[in-house]
Amino acid sequence: MEEQNKKELFEKAIKLHQNGDLEEADKIYLSVLDQDNDNFAANFLHGCILSDKSEFRESINFFEVALRAQPENFDVNNSLGVAYKNLGDFSKSEKYFIKSITIDSNNYQAYFNCANVYSDMHDYKSAIEFFRNAIKINEDFAEAHQRLGETYQELYKEDKNEKHIINSIECFNIILKKQLSFNIPEFKSNATLISLALSYLWLGDIGNADKYFKELNTKNYNDNQYMASYIDNYLMTEKSITTLITHEYEQLTYIDSDTDEIRNTKFTKEYYQELKELYLSIKNNTFKITDVSENIKAQIPKIIYNKAPKVNSDNLINEKNNIKKLELEYLESNPEVLVVDDFLSSECLHEIQKFCRNANIFKYPYENGYLGAFLARGLSNKFILKLSEDIRLSYKNIFNDTKLVQAWIYKYDSNKRGINIHADPAKINVNFWVTPDEGNLNPDSGGLKVWNKIPPDDWDFHQYNSGVEKMKKFLSDNKSIEQTIPYKENRAVIFNSKLFHSTDEFRFDDSYKNRRLNITFLYE
Template sequence: MIEAQHAYPPTVHRRSCVASASMAAVAMSRSKRPGSTRAERRQRDKLARKQRAKDLSATLKQARGLHQSGQLADAEALYHTLIASHPEHADSRHAFGVLLLQTSRVEAALSELAQAAELAPRQADILNNLGEAKRLSGAVQDAEQCYRAALALEPGRIDALCNLSLVLKSTGRLLESESTLRDALRRAPTDLDLLLNLADLLNTSERFEDALDCYDQAITLRPDHGAGHYGRAYALYALSRMEAAEHSARRATELMQDNGLAVELLARILVVRQQYDQASKSFVDLTERRYGRGASLAQPGAAARLRKTNPIKLRHDYEQLCHLRDIGAEQGLDELIECYRQALVQCAERHSTVSFDVAELDITPLSRCHNRLLHQWYPDTQPQGAINPALDFGAIERQLLEGDEGLIYFDDFLTPEALAALQKFALMNSCWFKTDYGAEVSASPDTGFCCPLLMQIAGETRERFPTLLGRHFFATLWGLKFYENRPGLGRHIDDAAMSINFWVTPDAGNLDPQRGGLLYWNKEVTRAGFFDLSTTEKTSILDTLLSEPDVEKKIIPYRCNRAMLFRSTVIHGTDDVEFADDYRHRRMNITCLYGHSKAGRVDDVSADE
């Protein structure tokens, strides 16, 4: 029995043997599949890597497609997914960095692009975009290094040459910047951006005829390019070809309807041509497109611009609306006035003194009407002139030119009729949209602080002082209303060649007749590029000048219709303000600027290198 069992193993054993044989067969079969040997496994891994790379490429292509079509949120989400799963993929970080740069998140863009450059240090497009991020962050020297590194890898790279030229221009190396642009144009003679950049550089260098040639080439390539017509208008304006300049400026404003610079240039040209009504209208049309017109509690504003407000701004608007209601200039304001009263109560309850978004007050009618043109009245030009003809303009010019202070003041600047009309305009027009300094509200032509009379004053001032102002263009103007009795604007200079500042509030409002006017020092800022510096650097320069042993501070007391004509680089500031606490007597001044500031321009030093 036992032998029989040995001779014939149990069925289970046979099954076991069969099973073992089957497993062996399977094993033999598997050994023939790819990857069972080391070489085959490597091949299989290689195929898997190719598939992953293909999937990564497809996802990146999808993200870039969303990016290029303007679907930035969806593109950003995909970039995040790619970077999370492939943190060392340089192209994903690069593409995401470009998106961040395009959406003004410069610091975040710097981080992504720097990591991309570290992962792919010999990729010129990454280095070029990293340079752009550094330039926008203010690190121009680092930006220049990036552009040059990109060009070392790809010497003819047009975008890197173009960007390098911008850095060279911003650091005052105008000749080197021009050489770089011309090198790029030899490689790409019909590149529109290169032509426009070269033309702008030539304008900056005051080589206006050469600039015109470049603008004409650019406009031939792209007749509807607004920036080309704008630059051409500026060059023609500088060459005093006013009719042609006006034609180009009007074309620029047609193509760039909401561009304040284009409208401002057209207005300057029209002021020189004494077309004051048209100069004013160009600004008024721009303001109405931007901010909407009329008080409508039922409909949203035309544009959600300048939403910033503070208690000073709200108080001004409340007082102005009450004034308009009380004199019968505007009907149906009671509901809006009540909204402003509630807003002031909320500000007092929250002890708010800083600026905030008006929507935070949760007063819907106020949000809809804030910084809109609720009321406009635009005084016409004065047929007999706006500036007092009895002034001895020649003597004023001689006294300023022969003195060493760079400033002169005189009374009775405007005619009584012009002064009265300007006072009414300032009280009635709802154009005081800005709150830049905290203690006052301000307005400029692009917020509606513009009328034929103001344009006439700007133009006539230039004509009456031909030696001082005749060679300088009218640059801009603004108005300031002070709302707190405290020291006014600190020490500063204006970004122009010449300034005229005049006061229009009746003298009855000034509670201290010996103060409330202008402070100035016998020091001027001559540092090239001053306005490109940080606030700390500017303050340091002013402090150094005002600590010199021969420094003198002088006070010009406030008087209604008193004007100060001075070189814009003279250090000056507003004296202590103590005016009556009522709407009609808030201290108000108007400033007109003429020409370029020497402190605001960077001279070309490349010729000396």
């Protein structure tokens, strides 16, 4: 292949590559390699395409050929670092990122990449040093400020030194004050507000935590990209949109009945009437997804009513329980599973039941027919945040210095299924139930199944939250024991969050106010 032809081919291939047409670009790279298998550019660029496809092990073979041709090439060394990082070989990844820095000590991306490797290795002090080096070179590198703040949070989890949380807040505030934007696709635009809210919560500053969670929620619903993503994820399949419409109509009908004396809800007659027609078509099995108007798609994600419960008590937890005895029971259990009845104070139980009936925050439907409300998507308020603190402070010998990292409420359709086998990435899971006992038609079931096994160390989050058959096989092969805890109003199950667990089969009254509810707080 003549050099001029080769040059023209590469120019064409690179243009295709930049425009996202990876297959056509790669055909050209491979055609060059057929004629010249040591060609630097073809090996490097073919390796990049393999890396883009997450075929990291295969990409390394081509990067190494390119490296032999140009051992001092920054891009090749950096790409090898990325590939090895994604394969979990942090030692080799560090080696190539350090080499990249040696080649170009002014490249902030190389410091950033190496810092992320140190973070994966839990070497947080080295990670902080390298994130700071990246920021020295590029003060407006938003991702480095974000990751630096997150690394201070991780360091805080290890030693509970509050100065790390204060440092994290400074990092996140730089992003907000300078209005910096993320350019790396993996970084979500709302990450800074979530992180800032959690840092304030971990300091015990519920007011500021609530402020930033609320700011996040407002930002989400005014963000065209967020709303477009919401529509793609939740409003494009019949299962998810019928789940959402059914709950939305039943909830607004309940609110409008004035049972809980809710005032000033902001929905129009036109919106309600359109929901009603769709709801009836679902019940009559005549629903077609094409019947869902653009108006419904625009309106249904929005939170119409979300008044926080009242906080009139110093402690929302039932202090009449023998907490010392319960703590000892948890600490002596193997695996760590504790059932607590009459968990919340009667006032708290009443307020949270009313909140779950009326808060228009259940906007995230799942395939099995339940809906979720999440801490950073409408659930957070001063009551919920105080409750999360009251739990860990009341049962301090169980929770020690752990802090809330996530919370959600799931609301179920009485005719559908619950959550499949999974595990949650945290130290302690608090799963408590608030649907009135009269709604549970089978009091011997409907709660939680917990197995006495945790995932293997080499399983990642994706592996122990998907692939039900793989998890069942693991549990069977390891002769795990299943514990079933029946659903009961105001019952909590406190357990090691990494234990495999699932929703038990349930049969609840098919009415809106008696939908099965479970509230989950995760602590790390």
